[in-house]
Amino acid sequence: MDMRFTEDDLAFQAEVRSFIDRHWPADVRLARATVPAHGLDRPAEEQAWFDALVARGWSVPNWPLEHGGTDWTPTQRFIWDRETVRAETPQMSVFGVTMLGPILCRWGSVDQQEKFLPPIREARVQWCQGYSEPGAGSDLASLKTTARLDGDHYTVDGEKTWTSGAHVADWMFCLARTSSTNKPQEGISFLLIDMRSPGVEVHPIEILGGQHSVNSVRLDGVRVPVAHRVGEENQGWTYAKALLSHERTGVARVATSGVQLNRVREIAEGQEPSTDGLWQDAGFQRRYRELEIELIGLEMLELRILADLEAGQVPGPESSILKIKGTEIGQRINELMVEALGYYALPYPDELLIDNEGPVGHDHALAALKGWLFSRAWSIYGGSNEVQKNIIARRALGL
Amino acid sequence: MDFSFSDEQTLLQDSIEKFIQNDYAFDARQRVVREEQGFSSDNWRTFAELGWLGVPFPEADGGFGGTAIESMIMSEQFGKGLVVEPFLATVVLAGGALKIGGSASQKEKYLAGVMDGSLQGALAYAEPQGRFNLADLTTTASPEGDGYVINGYKAVVMNGPSADFLVVSCRTGGGQRDADGVSLFVLPADTEGVARRDYPTVDAFRASEVTLENVRVGSDALIGEEGKGLAILEQVVDEAILAVGAEAVGCMEVLYKTTVEYCKTREQFGQPIGKFQVLQHRMVDMFMEHEQAKSLMYMAAMRLDEGYGPEAQKAVSAFKVQVGKSGRFVGQNAVQLHGGMGMTEELNVGHYFKRLTMIDTLFGNVDFHLKRFGSL
Numbered sequence: 001m002d003m004r005f006t007e008d009d010l011a012f013q014a015e016v017r018s019f020i021d022r023h024w025p026a027d028v029r030l031a032r033a034t035v036p037a038h039g040l041d042r043p044a045e046e047q048a049w050f051d052a053l054v055a056r057g058w059s060v061p062n063w064p065l066e067h068g069g070t071d072w073t074p075t076q077r078f079i080w081d082r083e084t085v086r087a088e089t090p091q092m093s094v095f096g097v098t099m100l101g102p103i104l105c106r107w108g109s110v111d112q113q114e115k116f117l118p119p120i121r122e123a124r125v126q127w128c129q130g131y132s133e134p135g136a137g138s139d140l141a142s143l144k145t146t147a148r149l150d151g152d153h154y155t156v157d158g159e160k161t162w163t164s165g166a167h168v169a170d171w172m173f174c175l176a177r178t179s180s181t182n183k184p185q186e187g188i189s190f191l192l193i194d195m196r197s198p199g200v201e202v203h204p205i206e207i208l209g210g211q212h213s214v215n216s217v218r219l220d221g222v223r224v225p226v227a228h229r230v231g232e233e234n235q236g237w238t239y240a241k242a243l244l245s246h247e248r249t250g251v252a253r254v255a256t257s258g259v260q261l262n263r264v265r266e267i268a269e270g271q272e273p274s275t276d277g278l279w280q281d282a283g284f285q286r287r288y289r290e291l292e293i294e295l296i297g298l299e300m301l302e303l304r305i306l307a308d309l310e311a312g313q314v315p316g317p318e319s320s321i322l323k324i325k326g327t328e329i330g331q332r333i334n335e336l337m338v339e340a341l342g343y344y345a346l347p348y349p350d351e352l353l354i355d356n357e358g359p360v361g362h363d364h365a366l367a368a369l370k371g372w373l374f375s376r377a378w379s380i381y382g383g384s385n386e387v388q389k390n391i392i393a394r395r396a397l398g399l
Numbered sequence: 400m401d402f403s404f405s406d407e408q409t410l411l412q413d414s415i416e417k418f419i420q421n422d423y424a425f426d427a428r429q430r431v432v433r434e435e436q437g438f439s440s441d442n443w444r445t446f447a448e449l450g451w452l453g454v455p456f457p458e459a460d461g462g463f464g465g466t467a468i469e470s471m472i473m474s475e476q477f478g479k480g481l482v483v484e485p486f487l488a489t490v491v492l493a494g495g496a497l498k499i500g501g502s503a504s505q506k507e508k509y510l511a512g513v514m515d516g517s518l519q520g521a522l523a524y525a526e527p528q529g530r531f532n533l534a535d536l537t538t539t540a541s542p543e544g545d546g547y548v549i550n551g552y553k554a555v556v557m558n559g560p561s562a563d564f565l566v567v568s569c570r571t572g573g574g575q576r577d578a579d580g581v582s583l584f585v586l587p588a589d590t591e592g593v594a595r596r597d598y599p600t601v602d603a604f605r606a607s608e609v610t611l612e613n614v615r616v617g618s619d620a621l622i623g624e625e626g627k628g629l630a631i632l633e634q635v636v637d638e639a640i641l642a643v644g645a646e647a648v649g650c651m652e653v654l655y656k657t658t659v660e661y662c663k664t665r666e667q668f669g670q671p672i673g674k675f676q677v678l679q680h681r682m683v684d685m686f687m688e689h690e691q692a693k694s695l696m697y698m699a700a701m702r703l704d705e706g707y708g709p710e711a712q713k714a715v716s717a718f719k720v721q722v723g724k725s726g727r728f729v730g731q732n733a734v735q736l737h738g739g740m741g742m743t744e745e746l747n748v749g750h751y752f753k754r755l756t757m758i759d760t761l762f763g764n765v766d767f768h769l770k771r772f773g774s775l
Contacts, residue, residue, distance in 0.1 A: 296714075298691070
């Protein structure tokens with residue numbers, strides 16, 4: 001047993017760090033840190049970062065080499081994720097790179113791979129995910145959007161909801177029902193829909209945290225070429241499920257939580273309303289240290305799973321813990337950050353972001369508030385934490 | 400990065416696991432607990448014969464040169480079996496103090512006997528007023544002739560009743576809570592002036608209140624340098640926290656698994672109670688608490704093996720905090736989900752619960768180690 005990285009991994013880590021220092025320098029980092037996290041705009045310095053990734057061949061590290069990915073080991077990928085999160089670099093689109101890319105690499109036709117993969121790799125296209133529906137949340141397999149085969153096209157009718165980024169997306173990967181004769185899971189197909197197709201209508205949903213990031217999407221007689229169906233008809237559920245297991249360790253948000261915990265400390269140390277600063281307050285210290293320790297435990301679990309992957313083993317059921325614990329810890333850190341702000345947890349002057357006047361109160365105040373509000377979504381999306389517990393009860397405990 | 404055990408480590412784990420399965424089933428353990436001395440001398444001989452008592456000691460001292468990982472592996476298995484034989488008191492605590500600070504002649508005199516099973520030891524470090532502060536000492540050792548005379552009182556000395564030798568922390572200088580001026584002495588337990596009041600503990604171990612009245616020892620009883628004993632004591636206790644915490648992790652594993660099995664078979668309202676989602680989620684929480692504690696256990700063991708210092712101390716305190724919290728949660732909910740049966744002395748569940756709860760107190764509870772973690 002030894003938790004240290006190998007010499008090779010340490011050399012890789014140094015290489016990654018110097019790449020980040022060159023292409024995402026500290027002054028840019030600092031300026032961006034005070035802007036709320038979920039903006040879908042793309043300022044010039046972010047584009048420059050993506051361009052540097054593409055030029056270096058590091059924009060889609062999780063893809064196979066032949067599709068422009070890397071042959072990084074699980075540890076190298078872990079190091080990459082951790083370092084970029086710690087440096088708060090912009091992240092490549094999770095929908096295109098993490099979710100759709102691996103599916104197309106594995107099940108897409110050659111034509112589909114040639115058409116769709118390069119724009120994702122080069123950060124030239126935005127994808128969104130058409131899974132959830134008003135009547136199909138945790139119970140995704142009950143989805144009702146239909147795709148009727150009509151010659152060489154499907155006609156798609158239905159409504160998708162909670163669709164992040166649909167308003168800026170060029171394409172949507174979408175689950176639609178192509179058969180209702182068997183089990184609900186067995187009649188679903190995986191379709192790629194051009195968002196400019198006639199019949200696609202995007203309506204914003206305002207959510208806590210304020211950004212326009214999620215939408216409802218009406219699909220009204222939308223024509224989708226059969227050539228844009230991935231894999232076999234009625235097998236879409238299988239592909240979508242495989243996709244969910246692609247990312248095991250990222251869901252723990254360990255590096256993100258570490259960055260945020262440091263920010264909590266910065267805020268607390270800066271608050272000196274009396275001779276007893278908040279940082280010295282015993283109650284505050286206690287909660288801070290508890291979170292710090294839980295985060296160390298979670299990071300160790302992540303490393304344990306990483307070591308399994310590195311050894312070519314399938315991680316055990318303990319990997320299901322990552323999402324639950326990771327989101328819970330993250331939410332509590334966000335909560336503590338808001339508490340640390342004291343009275344400046346109240347001002348919410350969203351428009352100041354636009355006129356460059358800067359936030360009211362602490363530099364990070366507005367980002368903290370928005371982050372805290374949005375963090376409530378973490379335990380809901382991607383399979384709510386309650387559903388995750390059902391999964392652990394069944395798979396790990398045999399209940 | 401590698402979280403797997405070596406072949407030797409796996410063998411060690413398997414041999415203890417086998418012993419517990421074959422010779423230490425719960426009813427056998429309960430018979431041992433009811434014996435006069437509170438543990439089985441036969442079992443202790445077996446531990447010696449299998450070489451377990453020598454695992455943590457350097458090869459130069461006649462041991463097997465085991466690391467913190469070995470200590471963790473052994474203790475986790477002992478925890479699964481709720482083993483009451485005084486491995487912690489004799490090997491980890493009293494033996495540990497000599498391993499870290501003992502002279503060649505002290506090691507020869509005591510460690511050889513620890514390893515071959517002929518000597519039992521105890522570390523008398525706690526005092527009634529000191530709570531978990533290792534430096535808070537009113538027991539004194541004053542120079543006299545070419546030795547010392549010790550006077551004072553030591554609280555809840557684990558394995559005190561069976562100990563052949565004691566390692567005692569005393570003040571040889573400085574104020575009551577000063578870091579400097581703490582000295583450790585090793586002496587035969589039957590030295591004149593040593594008096595004990597023996598009792599069982601709530602988790603079925605044996606302990607003593609120890610009075611030291613004009614106890615005369617030679618200068619060869621001093622472990623390490625005079626006044627510099629706190630560093631030794633801190634390291635011994637941190638290594639003991641890893642051991643006792645690993646025991647707790649073993650206890651938690653047994654408890655969550657036992658609870659799952661019970662809920663699969665116990666029927667109420669016409670179905671196994673494990674079908675109820677509220678109980679399923681509780682058991683998932685127990686499972687997660689165990690895993691979280693296990694992760695921090697690995698962290699603590701590996702940090703200790705990287706070298707003793709603030710990083711290791713921090714990891715040990717983090718582990719102890721998690722053990723305290725997880726242990727309570729798993730222990731209490733195991734009792735709760737077993738219903739009335741969980742309250743009985745007959746079922747093993749309550750005994751694991753008691754041990755887990757006492758482990759939180761040993762060497763400093765959650766509150767104490769949260770503070771220590773923050774101060775490092």
